[in-house]
Amino acid sequence: MQQQYVVGIDLGGTKIAMALAGTEGRILASTRHPTNVSGGPETILSTLVNMVDKLLATHGLRRNQLSAVGMGVPCLLEKDSSICRFSPNLFWRDVDIGSFWRQHFSCPLVVDNDVRLGALAEQTWGASQGARDLLFVAIGTGIGSGLIIDGEIYRGSRGLAGEIGHMTLVPDGPLCNCGNRGCLEVYAAGPAIARRAREAMTADGESLLWQLCAGREEDVTAELVSQAADKGDQLAQRIWEETGHYLGTGLASVATLLNPEKIVVGGGVAQAGKKLFRPLRQTLAKQVLTVPGIDYPVLPATLGSEAGVLGAIAAALKF
Numbered sequence: 001m002q003q004q005y006v007v008g009i010d011l012g013g014t015k016i017a018m019a020l021a022g023t024e025g026r027i028l029a030s031t032r033h034p035t036n037v038s039g040g041p042e043t044i045l046s047t048l049v050n051m052v053d054k055l056l057a058t059h060g061l062r063r064n065q066l067s068a069v070g071m072g073v074p075c076l077l078e079k080d081s082s083i084c085r086f087s088p089n090l091f092w093r094d095v096d097i098g099s100f101w102r103q104h105f106s107c108p109l110v111v112d113n114d115v116r117l118g119a120l121a122e123q124t125w126g127a128s129q130g131a132r133d134l135l136f137v138a139i140g141t142g143i144g145s146g147l148i149i150d151g152e153i154y155r156g157s158r159g160l161a162g163e164i165g166h167m168t169l170v171p172d173g174p175l176c177n178c179g180n181r182g183c184l185e186v187y188a189a190g191p192a193i194a195r196r197a198r199e200a201m202t203a204d205g206e207s208l209l210w211q212l213c214a215g216r217e218e219d220v221t222a223e224l225v226s227q228a229a230d231k232g233d234q235l236a237q238r239i240w241e242e243t244g245h246y247l248g249t250g251l252a253s254v255a256t257l258l259n260p261e262k263i264v265v266g267g268g269v270a271q272a273g274k275k276l277f278r279p280l281r282q283t284l285a286k287q288v289l290t291v292p293g294i295d296y297p298v299l300p301a302t303l304g305s306e307a308g309v310l311g312a313i314a315a316a317l318k319f
């Protein structure tokens, strides 16, 4: 029988990452390209098709040697469809990815939310290999989650499950991009960490953050708050302590509801490391409902920015 191949695509708001793999999952070639968001869906989807062709060409392969393609997209997808209903990062509404794809490829296309595929990647190759019940949380510009329940990705009745970033943490808190107030995301996502640090800085002219941002408050990012904390700045350390507390509170609710075997935290903000994980674990352990002997391990993700592509490959292989 002829050897078959799969392609995994991670379509992000700033870049597209893609890899060709054999059916055993070994990556043979990979490529990246900036996402031309302003070009609209047609331009982006055409770019994806060209990228796949180039990737195949690196190994002298033809389109009909692909057994499946997996694609992670940062969007709300209706269940069992490849129609992107809404993507705030790509500015897409009701884009029928599957129809476009079928004009070019005859192999199946598996489209799923990018964080869900991140969860699948961590379960297949990463921090929580083999876990049957897993909660994967990605913290970056926003906060998303992927749930694996009883070994399978959980999507909910209509495909919208996992929007952990929009659980209400503080009624009447700050306004969130989703239109509600006080969501977890407005306290613990990257931009929220920067905002809380800026608010605290106005009352503390001594903070090292003033130096690190060269007096320009608008330049404060979560990464800068991380650097300041590592250099011993108390204001920045307090911001991370509080961030861990907010996340621990949110995750304790989800853990109490779902009783996952493991919780994996990834995304750019998770790079903060111990100063985030310590207060997060403490708060979670305090607030979750459990019994002696059953705890909830919170692990840092291990696949980094590759999780999206690897998850897409895993999805294609599962097809």
Ligand SMILES: [Zn+2]
Pocket (backbone or CB within 6 Å): 165, 166, 167, 176, 177, 178, 179, 180, 183, 185
């Ligand atoms: Zn929200």
